[in-house]
Amino acid sequence: MMRQVGLFLSRFLLGLWIVFISAFLSLLLSNAPSVPDYTPFAGVSINVGENSKIHLPNRIFECTQADREFKCQTKIQDRLLDISFIQGNINKYDLTNCRASYDGQIIGCQERGSNHAPLLSKIYEITNLGLSSQQLQALKQKYWGMNFLVELGENRLLSLGNILFVVGGGIVGFFSWFHPSPVNKIFASFVCGFGVYHLVWHFFARIPYEIVIPYGFAADTWGWFIDGTAIAAGLAIMFNTTLLLWGIFNRLTQIPMGIASGVGIFNICWLSINGILTYALDRIGVVSTQSLGLTLFAIAIMATIFAIATAILLWSRTDESIKSFLVISNGFGVTGLGTYGLVLLLLYLGYVD
Structure with missing residues (x-):
């Protein structure tokens, strides 16, 4: 027995x-950033104030390369988020001059460090999207896995x-x-x-x-x-x-x-x-x-x-x-x-x- x-x-x-x-x-595998397979950067977060951020997986962006510029875009709440960067002279993933727009309006974009993904790649933060608290909460729930791992x-x-x-x-x-x-x-x-x-x-x-x-x-x-x-x-x-x-x-x-x-x-x-x-x-x-x-x-x-x-x-x-x-x-x-x-x-x- x-x-x-x-x-x-x-x-x-x-x-x-x-x-x-x-x-x-x-x-872990489904939310891991992958450079350059997905994008030329390791990640993007939305600053929602009060030391709070919503992290976006870099795999949701579609990127194109023209001359020495990367242009990446994705849809957030059915509106287009555009981010562009200038490639580095020696390492093209050493990005500079981040510029971003949301639904055609210029928004803030700042570099916030770097990470191995698995290349040494930069992390960016965007601000002033003008989303409501309900929209931000829905966005965080949509990408809960990424936000859970980062907050962990x-x-x-x-x-x-x-x-x-x-x-x-x-x-x-x-x-x-x-x-x-x-x-x-x-x-x-x-x-x-x-x-x-x-x-x-x-x-x-x-x-x-x-x-x-x-x-x-x-x-x-x-x-x-x-x-x-x-x-x-x-x-x-x-x-x-x-x-x-x-x-x-x-x-x-x-x-x-x-x-x-x-x-x-x-x-x-x-x-x-x-x-x-x-x-x-x-x-x-x-x-x-x-x-x-x-x-x-x-x-x-x-x-x-x-x-x-x-x-x-x-x-x-x-x-x-x-x-x-x-x-x-x-x-x-x-x-x-x-x-x-x-x-x-x-x-x-x-x-x-």
């Missing part, structure tokens, strides 16, 4: 989490994403206990492989290029060497973990191979715990050289414990130990890969700097 309840609950929670994370990613801000957006992936890691770990299926085993192998790939890549990437010049490396060949070595190491550990989970090796051979997989788990645990813990400490204002050193030491201890535990679990080769391994690897895998990938995604989409 308890197992049936666990099976149902794990499936229900996983399905619910997939819905939430899909909605979150869809909201960088820190709260990261916090929300981190919470979703930490919860997701717990749910996936719970699900893996009741479903030690081939799919879960393959994902666990991938997690171990990615952990080693990330570790090897960062190890070689920290070596100054000047040190490897005497060994005949050019800048591009050194980059290829780093990528190729890291990928090869990651694939080897992924294949190694897959064979261990299917019990192909004898117990003596499993010891060094289990340790190798444990190295991948160590790095994934490091990514998971380090990303969440250092972000949380920064948010509450606990940032100093001493606190950072203690934090890194604590993270290293915790990651080492989990790495040793997974190596022992792989060596034990019982049904319970394999399920426990899947809980650790898949749970930390979702959290580590999710939080790590979230930062890269938000940087690329232009939500954080």
Whole structure:
């Protein structure tokens, strides 16, 4: 009876989490500015007074280029909003001389900073459209996704994403206990492989290029060497973990191979715990050289414990130990890969700097 309840609950929670994370990613992707795919600027906002703004997605503008000028327009409340810019001399997206009109009337247009979208692009603010409060509210509701994300801000957006992936890691770990299926085993192998790939890549990437010049490396060949070595190491550990989970090796051979997989788990645990813990400490204002050193030491201890535990679990080769391994690897895998990938995604989409 308890197992049936666990099976149902794990499936229900996983399905619910997939819905939430899909909605979150869809909201990010559908509202992200994209320069130059949509427009030559990152965004436009309407100043409605009292430190309040309504943000317009840059994808609603249609732009044309003539000589050294960009002309963009869209309809706001069935009336035409026109904005024009002069291209930069070196970088054509370094815009100047913003001019705007609404329904044929000249309105204010000022630059309000810049953002990566994914190019470094400018943000503009327009004023004096003469819209009523009802029209402004309708406009904000129409573009609620964009305004929600901007008002949420960088820190709260990261916090929300981190919470979703930490919860997701717990749910996936719970699900893996009741479903030690081939799919879960393959994902666990991938997690171990990615952990080693990330570790090897960062190890070689920290070596100054000047040190490897005497060994005949050019800048591009050194980059290829780093990528190729890291990928090869990651694939080897992924294949190694897959064979261990299917019990192909004898117990003596499993010891060094289990340790190798444990190295991948160590790095994934490091990514998971380090990303969440250092972000949380920064948010509450606990940032100093001493606190950072203690934090890194604590993270290293915790990651080492989990790495040793997974190596022992792989060596034990019982049904319970394999399920426990899947809980650790898949749970930390979702959290580590999710939080790590979230930062890269938000940087690329232009939500954080």
